[in-house]
Amino acid sequence: MGRTRLTGRVAAICLMSALTMFCLAACERADTNKEPKTGVAAFYDGRHIRWIIPYSPGGGYDEYARLISPYLEKYTGARVDIYNMPGAGGLRGTNELIGAPKTGLTIGSLNGSAMVVNELAGMRGADYKISEFVFLGRIVSDTRVLVVSLDSGYETFEEIWQAGEEVKIGATGLGGSTYVDAVIANVAFDLQLNVIHGFDSSSVLRQAMLRGDIIGSWGSWGSAQDAVDEGRHKIVLQSGVERMADLADVPTAFEMVEKTADPEYTRAILTAWESLHAVGRPVAVPPGTPPDRVQFLREAFAKALHDPELLAKAQASGRPISYASGEEMTKLVINATQLPDDIKQAFIGAVKGEL
Amino acid sequence: MGIIEGLSSGFLQAVSLDVFPFLFAGAVFGLLIGVIPGLSGHFAMAMIIPFLYSMEPAPGIAFLLGAHSTVAQGGGLTAIFFSTPGTGQNAATLFDGPPMRDKGLGAMAAGAALTACFLGATFGAVALALLLPGLQRIVLFFGPPEIFVLALLALTFVAVLGKEDIIRSLIAALAGLLLAMIGLDNVTNQERFTFGLIELRDGLELVPVILGLFAVAEMFELWVKGGSLTGTQTKILSAKETQKQIFQGVAEAFKHWWLVVRCSSIGAAMGLIPGLGSAPAAFVAYGHAKQSSKSPEEFGKGNIEGVIGSEAANDAVEGGALASTIAFGVPGSSSMAILLGALFILGQETGPIMLTQHVDVIFVMLFTIIIGNLIGMIGGMFLVNPLSRAVGVRASILVPVLLVIVFTGAFAVQRSLFDIGVALFFGIVGYLMNQLGYSRAALLIGFVLGFTVEKNLYLAVQLSGTDFIFDPIPLTLATITLLFLAYNVWTIIRDRRQAKTTRSEQQE
Numbered sequence: 031m032g033r034t035r036l037t038g039r040v041a042a043i044c045l046m047s048a049l050t051m052f053c054l055a056a057c058e059r060a061d062t063n064k065e066p067k068t069g070v071a072a073f074y075d076g077r078h079i080r081w082i083i084p085y086s087p088g089g090g091y092d093e094y095a096r097l098i099s100p101y102l103e104k105y106t107g108a109r110v111d112i113y114n115m116p117g118a119g120g121l122r123g124t125n126e127l128i129g130a131p132k133t134g135l136t137i138g139s140l141n142g143s144a145m146v147v148n149e150l151a152g153m154r155g156a157d158y159k160i161s162e163f164v165f166l167g168r169i170v171s172d173t174r175v176l177v178v179s180l181d182s183g184y185e186t187f188e189e190i191w192q193a194g195e196e197v198k199i200g201a202t203g204l205g206g207s208t209y210v211d212a213v214i215a216n217v218a219f220d221l222q223l224n225v226i227h228g229f230d231s232s233s234v235l236r237q238a239m240l241r242g243d244i245i246g247s248w249g250s251w252g253s254a255q256d257a258v259d260e261g262r263h264k265i266v267l268q269s270g271v272e273r274m275a276d277l278a279d280v281p282t283a284f285e286m287v288e289k290t291a292d293p294e295y296t297r298a299i300l301t302a303w304e305s306l307h308a309v310g311r312p313v314a315v316p317p318g319t320p321p322d323r324v325q326f327l328r329e330a331f332a333k334a335l336h337d338p339e340l341l342a343k344a345q346a347s348g349r350p351i352s353y354a355s356g357e358e359m360t361k362l363v364i365n366a367t368q369l370p371d372d373i374k375q376a377f378i379g380a381v382k383g384e385l
Numbered sequence: 386m387g388i389i390e391g392l393s394s395g396f397l398q399a400v401s402l403d404v405f406p407f408l409f410a411g412a413v414f415g416l417l418i419g420v421i422p423g424l425s426g427h428f429a430m431a432m433i434i435p436f437l438y439s440m441e442p443a444p445g446i447a448f449l450l451g452a453h454s455t456v457a458q459g460g461g462l463t464a465i466f467f468s469t470p471g472t473g474q475n476a477a478t479l480f481d482g483p484p485m486r487d488k489g490l491g492a493m494a495a496g497a498a499l500t501a502c503f504l505g506a507t508f509g510a511v512a513l514a515l516l517l518p519g520l521q522r523i524v525l526f527f528g529p530p531e532i533f534v535l536a537l538l539a540l541t542f543v544a545v546l547g548k549e550d551i552i553r554s555l556i557a558a559l560a561g562l563l564l565a566m567i568g569l570d571n572v573t574n575q576e577r578f579t580f581g582l583i584e585l586r587d588g589l590e591l592v593p594v595i596l597g598l599f600a601v602a603e604m605f606e607l608w609v610k611g612g613s614l615t616g617t618q619t620k621i622l623s624a625k626e627t628q629k630q631i632f633q634g635v636a637e638a639f640k641h642w643w644l645v646v647r648c649s650s651i652g653a654a655m656g657l658i659p660g661l662g663s664a665p666a667a668f669v670a671y672g673h674a675k676q677s678s679k680s681p682e683e684f685g686k687g688n689i690e691g692v693i694g695s696e697a698a699n700d701a702v703e704g705g706a707l708a709s710t711i712a713f714g715v716p717g718s719s720s721m722a723i724l725l726g727a728l729f730i731l732g733q734e735t736g737p738i739m740l741t742q743h744v745d746v747i748f749v750m751l752f753t754i755i756i757g758n759l760i761g762m763i764g765g766m767f768l769v770n771p772l773s774r775a776v777g778v779r780a781s782i783l784v785p786v787l788l789v790i791v792f793t794g795a796f797a798v799q800r801s802l803f804d805i806g807v808a809l810f811f812g813i814v815g816y817l818m819n820q821l822g823y824s825r826a827a828l829l830i831g832f833v834l835g836f837t838v839e840k841n842l843y844l845a846v847q848l849s850g851t852d853f854i855f856d857p858i859p860l861t862l863a864t865i866t867l868l869f870l871a872y873n874v875w876t877i878i879r880d881r882r883q884a885k886t887t888r889s890e891q892q893e
Contacts, residue, residue, distance in 0.1 A: 086719075087431040089726060096438060096730075112435070117799055118586040119569075125583070198848070204574035226847045228572040228840060233716060233725075237709075241528045243848050259734065347732070383574065 070326040073134075075107040081313075082130070082138035084123025086116040090252055091139050091311065094169050094349060101334035106327070108135075120144065128158050130316050134323030142309035143172050146366045147210055150374060151381040161367060163314035164324055165359035166331040171310035171352045174211050174269040175277070177254045178246030179239040180262055187267045187281065188289075190245075191221060200235045200244035201227040204383040208235070211248035211269075213380040218283070218299040219290055227383075239263065251277070255348055269307055276350075302373045305366040310352070312359050328356045388517060388744060395748020398443045399756060407444040408753055411451025412760040418452070419459020420768065422787070423596050423794015425472040426456035430723045434730070442731040443749050449727050450753040453720055454506060455761030457699045461498040462765060465491055465692070466772045467787060469600035473591055474699045476829060477667035479599055481684065481691030486776065488687050492627040495769045496634020497689055498696040499762040501645055504638065505697035506758040508649035509656065509704025510751040516708060517747070520740065524712045527658050529844035530853040534862040535658060536837045539665050540830060541866055544873040545672035547824045551877055554827040557818065561831020562838075564589060571840050584803040591664070593795040593804040594832065597811025598818075598825045600791045605816040607780045627770050637689050644674060644690060645697045652698030656705025664833050668826060670698030703754055711735055711747055 081099060085091040092114060099110040115123035120141045127138035145160040178184050190197060201209035204227055212225045226244060229235045235247045240262065251265075251274070258265055268277050271284045283300050290296040313331065315324060334340065335353040344351045354362065369377065398404055411433070418429040429452040437445045460471025465482035478498065485494040516523055527535075540558070547554020567578045568588030579585035622630070638645065648670035655666040674694030675684045684691050706721050712735075716722040728735060733746055740747075775783070795808035818825050845853045854863060 087434045087723060087726070092434075093726070093730065096435065114431070115800060117801070118583045121583055121586070122799075122801075203569070203571050206574075226844070228844050228847070230571070230840070233722075237525075238528065241525050243528055259738075262736070347729075 070322050071107060073323070074326065077108045077135060079106065079108045079110045080113050080130075080136045081110055082123050082127050082136065083112060083114045084116065084120035084139065084141065085114065087114050090250075090349075091141070093347075094311065095139060097344060097347070097349060098169070098334055098340065101337045101340045102330060104337075105330035105333045127314070128163070128316050132316050132318040132320075134315060134319045134327060137166060137313055137315050137327065139169070140312050140314055142168075142312045142363070143306050144207060146306055146309055146363070147205070147207070147377070147381055149367060150369070151205070151378050159367075160309075161360070161363050162317050163312075164317055164319055165356040165363075166313045166315065166324070166327050167335065167356050168310050168312045168352070168354040168359050168362075169335070170350060171354070172269075172307040173251040173274055174207075174248055174307060175251050175254050175265045175280070176215070176246060176248055176267040177239070177258070177263045177265055179242070180264055181242060182239075182245035184245055184266070185264065187286065190223070190266065191219065196224070198224045198226050198244045200229050200238050200247040201225055202229050202231065202235070203227060205381045207250075208232070208248045209383075210377075210380050214299065214303050214377070215248070215283070217376055217380065218296045218303070219286065236263075252349070270304060298370065298373055299376060302369050302377065305362070305369075308362045309359075309366050324356075331356075391744025392514070392748050394745040396752050398745065398749050399447060399752035403441070404444045404447045404749070408447035408451040408756060409760060411448040412455045412757040413764055415452035415455035415757070416459040416761050416764050416768075419456035419471045420463050420772075421794060422463055422467075422469045422471055422600050422791045423592055424797060425460075425592060426453040427720045427723060428797060429453060429456055430720055430727070434723065434727060437727055437730050440731065442733055442746060445727065445731045446746065446749055447753045449724065450750055451757040451760075453724070454700070454703060454754045454757035455764075457696070458499055458502045458758065458761040458765050459768075461502060461696050461699070462495055462768055462772055465494045465498060466776050467600075468603040469787065469791065470595055473595045473664045474667050474702070475696075476595055476599060476664060477671040477695035477826070478692055480671060480695075480826070481686075481688050484685065484687030485689065485692065489622070490630065490687065491773050491776070492622065492630035492769050493634040493637065494689065494692050495773075496631035496766070497638045498634075498692050499765045500635045500638035501693040501696040502700045503758040503762040504642075504645045505649040505652060506700035506703060507755050508646065508697075509653045509701035510754045511704075512650075512653045512701075513704040513708050514748070514751055517740070517744075520708055520712045524657070524709045526858060529841040529848060530856060530859045531862065532658055533838060533841035533845050534854075534859045534866065536834045536841065538862060538866045538869070539655070539669050540834050540838065541870050541873075542669045542672040543824075543827045543830055544870060544877075545676050546668065546830075547827050548873070548877060548880075550822060550824075553822055554824045557823045557825070557827040558831040561828040561833075562835040564594075564828075564832045565835025566839075572843050582803075584801065588836070589807060589832075590798055590801075590804055591833065592798045593807040594811050595664075595829065596791050596795050597808040598815035598829065601788070601808055601812025602815030602819055602825075604784050604788050604791070605812060606819065608784045611780050613777050613779045613783065622773065624770050627773055631766055631769055634689075638693050641690060641693050644677075644694055647677070648674060648694040648697040649701035652701030653705040655698075656702035657708050658705075665830060666698045666702045667695040668830055671695040700758060704751070707750060711739055711750075
């Protein structure tokens, strides 16, 4: 009796799953019948693309990928699976990408600016050069900003300039981007700021600013935005040549050039610094991926990043997009890695903490 | 929005039909994740993140925090029945949970642990609600100098935990400090003890280390010993008796309400401080329970106070950890960092904006923690019976099955094969330590706090020179640390002298 009931139940489950599978298969067929695809598009249709994110879920890189992936699905016809692989400052995920099968089914976000800096300084651990990657395009370029706490009493960059040595600004680890920014700015403008490094993350830096331990720190515009909106911090300087639309009343580093003792040198340093930021956050495939698939992915990526719906969402969630094509990215990377010798030495010194 | 208004609105939202199903699903999901060794709250939250993109704020928060809040309850069950911490923060439950199981009181320990978790979480949430008006000022008290001294204070609890054999405990704690040094140094950016492996660059991951030290080591021991986890002395209880024991355990937790309050305060206070995390909180609470107990010699041999103390602190941490996240968007733990990312996805802003305009969202979080833990407590009770039966399975079957689960847990944290090796290595280390009488808890405390101590000491000295120790808060805390240490050293000497005199009396 018990046995028959069990058999009956198993049969029912089998039947139901068979029905479900049939329905799914039918749906899929109906879908493909709509527009028959040929060539590369047929290859991608219904396949899974693995998108490697070298950082944890919930972070900026992850959010961008999750924002963009539905649109990438829309224009490739493939399913996009986000694969977080944090560790070693992005190195683990990047190594995974370079070692992935060259089928065009694995793509990855890169922390471009940090990769260039590490390469300049000859950091160990990566067995590739950033220029080896084949770029699909750039999601966003870096805009770096100098943030100070409102309670610090400093309101403009000029005031900080005149303040001298007793002013402390914070940074994460030696060689981290907030540290490199601080030291490079010190070199470019001949600032005497005391850079205290060793803070864990941008959020710990914020706490230290609120406590008054430090007056401010460098950081990405994305992470500074919230704190500024809350009205506790103020941005006094932004990197770049022209002012960003969202930061129309904040001077750029280049606007300060004429006020320095040696404008030419300052401009050279800032230009190199800017080429670094231009690399930003690209998406790439491993070298050796078939060219027709690269071409297809590049086009899909371009369409996705120009989709008005995506742009509206990005705007609403405070995640700006500044697209650059794969070809442009290759040039930007070359531009950033081939610096004039004296400028390069200054950068290496900054990264290694020798300045 | 006023606090009262926010409170009622938050409560109504949490129990509304739009939100409660998600809260329930999250809480059950978290409980199951917690039962599986190695999968922690942080993992449960990461799995939920992709769903949030299409959700409204309140259900999204309830789903996410509901899962996070019950993980420790599930983990406590695994700790008691399988001598394997379900999550990192349940490691302290291992001292008295499994010995109770061996006495045939496993279900009672489980009932007490589940209830203590619920009470602790409620305490933590209420504490946070009471702190709300002055929250921002309170969080700002803790900078590098204060965190440094507090971490040092937490380190001295090694003295309480390892009183029986202070030399071996010190060796273990110092070995833990040494292990904490592995990885990229925050300050100089130099690699230390990484042997050129990029897998070691971020240091050893906490979860595989805990799984190795406790779970894998326990499996080795069981494997060597044979038989089953319960040994031969106890028979499997009937479902009815199990039920009776669970309710006895619940009653015990309420009976020790004063202990629950004290341990919850420790948990909530330590949660408040960014970077301390919940694993040390449970150990410190355990140490406190032992210190203040009438029968400290029974600790480690199946004293229910040990289970209640550490589990209460476990979940009280959440209320505290939420505080710094809400007040300034400064996450106190990796789970809170994920929560912060999730809040951003859900379009919520932390800081003054949330404190003044979205108080209801804060209360949705608080009620999620309380209701989630209540669901976890009731749901957990249903798991006690099957789990307590599985314990009787003989080692040759149980060990391979549990090892597969444990290694999967170790892998899942970072999708790293290397971490399986880490778990295996620390399994051997843990087994040897246990055989030779070294305290694994002391090693773990050293490991967890080592980096915090070092990093904050450096920052404190950089910011205000060595004089920072004379600032009011650090000075007070440092004095407490010294007094605490002195008292414990004194009791150790006294006990030793007493032991000596009784021994010589016996010889006469």
